[in-house]
Amino acid sequence: MKILVTGGAGFIGSAVVRLAASRGHEIVNCDALTYAACLDNVAEVSGSESYAFEHVDIRDRAALDPVFERHKPDAVMHLAAESHVDRSIDGPSDFIETNITGTFNMLEAARSYWTKAGKPETFRFHHISTDEVYGSLGAEGMFTEETPYDPRSPYSASKAASDHLVNAWHETFGLPVVLTNCSNNYGPFHFPEKLVPVVILNALAGKDIPIYGKGDNIRDWLYVEDHADALLLVLEKGKLGHSYNIGGENERTNLQLVETLLAILDEKRPKAEGSYKDQITFVADRPGHDQRYAIDPTRIREELGWRPSVTVEEGLEKTVQWYLDNETWWRALQDRKGVGERLGTKA
Structure with missing residues (x-):
């Protein structure tokens, strides 16, 4: 299968590119190479004859049609997005332009290509989204595919908004789509502004490790390589017009997650004195911080037979070891705009 992947130089997108290539798929990686992208993420496959890179911005509608015509993909996996909540508080316009207008452009480019090709039944447009569209949970309950949207x-x-566009293009134009909504990802190649890499890198640098509020916000943690596996499965076997919630079945408070990470670091690279936990610092909470996310993965488990392969403890140990082994990669990114700064305070 030839798969056009948007955002393939990003964190989750590059995991999809690497896994899909290892399984024999042809890959067309479309990425605008904005601040969080890094072509080193796909260096292991970039020399393959079955891999092509297109430096293209999904906000540029006119640039997309030639890419479809050149490569004639069998499927699209749309991952390109602005994704950092704190940055969306400081500068929401980038999120509207990329996540809404960019998705509209991709849908129209895919629809045009699909229509000209005779509307092949095998074509797929897979839109990758987030559990955050469902809003915030209390102490009980889980997000299902029928949970009403309540973004905060x-x-x-x-x-x-992008999810609604994808569903509308399926219902109105018949575009063959599948959707997925995932829980919080972590793992190798995670851009160093998100919680897990911030904790690891601040700990190693001897800096304060910031935790918002009381650290009692709860997330369901999903190892990125498990997520990539689930995404390819949904692309190949998911029911058209359906959405699938993908979760790690690993709920932890932020404080629990941080303490687990630091315990792993204490074992793998102990400090001269004390514990990395001594660096934990509680800071003012983020505006509108959702209290709890939890995914009910029943549909993907029962329809497609998928479950995560690692526990959060196993995945975090792999992640810590990866950062310890790949200092050259993360040091090269630390000078990029916003990295190492407290964002999301302008509300």
């Missing part, structure tokens, strides 16, 4: 941040609102 500019980021999640923009992703909710």
